[in-house]
Every structure is written in C-alpha cells, then in structure tokens.
Amino acid sequence: MVEAVGDDVYLLRPVGRVASPLTDAVSAPRQGDEGAPAAWLVFDAHVERAVRDLRIGAELLVLTWLDRARRDVLAVHPRGDESRPESGVFSTRSPHRPNPIGLHRVRVLAVDGLRIEVADLEALDGTPILDVKPVLGAADER
Amino acid sequence: MVEAVGDDVYLLRPVGRVASPLTDAVSAPRQGDEGAPAAWLVFDAHVERAVRDLRIGAELLVLTWLDRARRDVLAVHPRGDESRPESGVFSTRSPHRPNPIGLHRVRVLAVDGLRIEVADLEALDGTPILDVKPVLGAADER
Numbered sequence: 001m002v003e004a005v006g007d008d009v010y011l012l013r014p015v016g017r018v019a020s021p022l023t024d025a026v027s028a029p030r031q032g033d034e035g036a037p038a039a040w041l042v043f044d045a046h047v048e049r050a051v052r053d054l055r056i057g058a059e060l061l062v063l064t065w066l067d068r069a070r071r072d073v074l075a076v077h078p079r080g081d082e083s084r085p086e087s088g089v090f091s092t093r094s095p096h097r098p099n100p101i102g103l104h105r106v107r108v109l110a111v112d113g114l115r116i117e118v119a120d121l122e123a124l125d126g127t128p129i130l131d132v133k134p135v136l137g138a139a140d141e142r
Numbered sequence: 143m144v145e146a147v148g149d150d151v152y153l154l155r156p157v158g159r160v161a162s163p164l165t166d167a168v169s170a171p172r173q174g175d176e177g178a179p180a181a182w183l184v185f186d187a188h189v190e191r192a193v194r195d196l197r198i199g200a201e202l203l204v205l206t207w208l209d210r211a212r213r214d215v216l217a218v219h220p221r222g223d224e225s226r227p228e229s230g231v232f233s234t235r236s237p238h239r240p241n242p243i244g245l246h247r248v249r250v251l252a253v254d255g256l257r258i259e260v261a262d263l264e265a266l267d268g269t270p271i272l273d274v275k276p277v278l279g280a281a282d283e284r
Contacts, residue, residue: 008270010154010207015240031278047240049216053233060232063243065152074191090202090274091195098157098189099272101205101243128150130241132232136173 012065014128015050016043016114023125025068030079031093032104032120039121041129043114051132054108054116059135062104062121065128069100102127105135154207156270157192158185158256165267167210172221173235174246174262181263183271185256193274196250196258201277204246204263207270211242244269247277 020039022028029035041062043051054060073096075086089097106118162181164170171177183204185193196202215238217228231239248260 008156010156010209010270012152012154012241014150014152047216047232050230050232050240053230058233061245063241063245067152074189088192088195090189090192091200091276093275093278097273098192099154099205101273103203103205103245103275128152131239131243133235133245134233136235 012130014044014065014130015047016041016129018042018064018121018123018125018127018129020121020123020125020127022122025124028124029122032106032122034122036120036122038109038117038119039123041116041118041132043116043129045114048114051114051116054111054132056108056111058108060106060108060118061133061135062102062106062118062123062129063131063133064102064104064123065130066095066100066102067126067128068124069095069097071096071098071100073097101130154272156186156207156272157189158183158271160184160206160263160265160267160269160271162263162265162267162269164264167266170266171264174248174264176264178262178264180251180259180261181265183258183260183274185258185271187256190256193256193258196253196274198250198253200250202248202250202260203275203277204248204260204265204271205273205275206244206246206265207272208237208242208244209268209270210266211237211239213238213240213242215239243272
C-alpha cells in the first residue's frame with residue numbers, strides 16, 4: 001500500500017464496519033432517534049484490546065466515515081427541504097461536507113467478542129467505523 | 143501532492159486550525175468543561191460557504207485531528223491514573239487511539255469572517271479542524 005501523501009493530510013484506517021438492515025440512503029432515517037434500527041458494530045481483530053471493555057447498556061458515540069457522501073458540498077437546504085434557505089454545512093447535520101465524519105449516539109444491546117450490537121444507528125450497511133467514545137457523564141464520574 | 147493510497151483508507155484534509163493559548167498537552171485540561179479557555183477556530187478560505195451561517199451563541203461540536211496523539215495505543219489507565227485498571231481506549235476519552243479524532247462541545251462567542259471564537263475548547267494551539275456540526279435540538283426543531 002502506498003501511503004505517500006502531502007503535508008497537512010491525514011490517513012484514516014477504519015477499525016471495523018457497520019452491519020445493518022439499512023442499505024439505502026434515501027429511505028434511511030436522518031438521525032438515530034428518528035426510527036433507526038438496531039445494528040452491529042463489527043470490529044477488526046487488530047483492535048480487540050480497544051473493544052474489550054464495552055459493556056451492555058453503555059452509551060457510546062460512534063464515529064463513522066460516510067463513504068457515500070459528497071465532499072464538495074459546502075451549503076445545503078436543511079434536511080433536503082428546498083423551502084428552507086440554504087445553509088453552510090457546518091450549521092447542519094448534512095452527510096455531505098468536506099470531511100464526511102458521521103457522529104452517532106447509540107446504546108449497547110449485546111456483546112459478542114468483536115461484534116457489538118447497538119440500538120438506534122442510522123448508518124448504512126458497510127459504513128466504515130473510525131472510532132468509539134463513551135458519552136461523558138458528570139465530571140466527578142470520569 | 144501524491145494521493146495514491148490503498149483500499150479502505152481515507153484522506154482527511156483539515157478545514158482550519160485551532161488558535162489557543164494552550165500549547166502543552168501536560169497542562170491542558172482533559173475536557174472542555176474542566177477549565178479550558180476560549181480559543182479561535184481559524185478556517186481556510188476554501189470553506190467560507192460552509193462557515194458563513196455560524197452565529198454567536200450557537201452550540202457546536204468541533205471535530206479535530208489530535209496530531210500529537212499516538213495511534214498505536216489500544217488500552218490505557220483512564221485519565222492517566224495508574225491506580226485505575228487499564229481499559230480499552232473505546233471505553234475511554236484518551237486522545238491516544240487508532241484514529242485520534244477529538245470531539246469538543248463549544249459555544250460561539252464571536253464571529254469575524256473566517257475566525258470563530260468559542261468557549262471551553264481544550265484542544266492545543268495549531269490542532270487541525272476536521273468538521274463542525276450543530277448540537278442537535280429536539281426532533282421537531284431540526
């Protein structure tokens with residue numbers, strides 16, 4: 001694999017993929033709390049140590065690479081509604097943006113080794129997973 | 143710039159940089175609500191259309207590339223406290239992780255063209271900015 005890139009460019013290597021019944025961006029919910037199904041986070045074996053402390057009931061933020069999004073879009077009509085004025089993408093949750101990183105809040109339903117089932121994930125089947133972080137609780141519980 | 147990379151690798155191109163009085167990872171707060179200072183998000187001219195609707199008072203999520211973090215760390219003692227058991231990094235907010243993407247919740251204090259001042263940002267001076275998203279309000283306000 002060639003990895004020569006210019007200055008000020010960073011390489012992401014996915015740590016897993018989403019396995020989901022959602023396969024179609026048009027019919028997928030726009031946010032996880034708008035009717036998204038349960039899905040599995042399927043991690044690569046090389047990150048087993050990073051995954052192993054995830055527990056049923058944990059509230060997580062999953063970061064994904066929205067590999068079907070466009071990177072050349074800087075302004076959109078929010079939620080695709082052309083009656084709403086166009087807005088810069090940094091003021092919207094459009095998937096189309098210069099670095100199309102998805103941010104999804106989910107809850108762990110089941111743990112099976114490198115496979116973690118989560119509720120309310122609107123990412124499409126096959127979406128690359130970049131990172132997982134716990135939702136922060138109160139400052140004295142960190 | 144050479145951009146030949148292998149399959150399943152994605153290229154991030156920063157959209158700006160953080161300008162902050164924080165220059166030292168050791169003394170920086172661990173989270174934005176733990177005493178972080180105000181800082182400026184300084185965007186590149188090519189994303190002006192994406193930035194232009196950010197307003198004073200907006201609550202934002204800023205995604206950064208933690209360029210001083212290690213990518214080969216899969217487990218850590220939470221908050222560097224060796225009395226706490228080691229935990230997989232996906233269960234912690236350690237900056238050290240396979241794809242070191244920082245996630246920061248901030249509030250806009252001032253807007254000056256491509257420069258946006260925000261409260262409570264624990265990122266170090268010079269940190270590359272990847273993306274900015276609004277904090278989601280209630281479903282009927284989206």
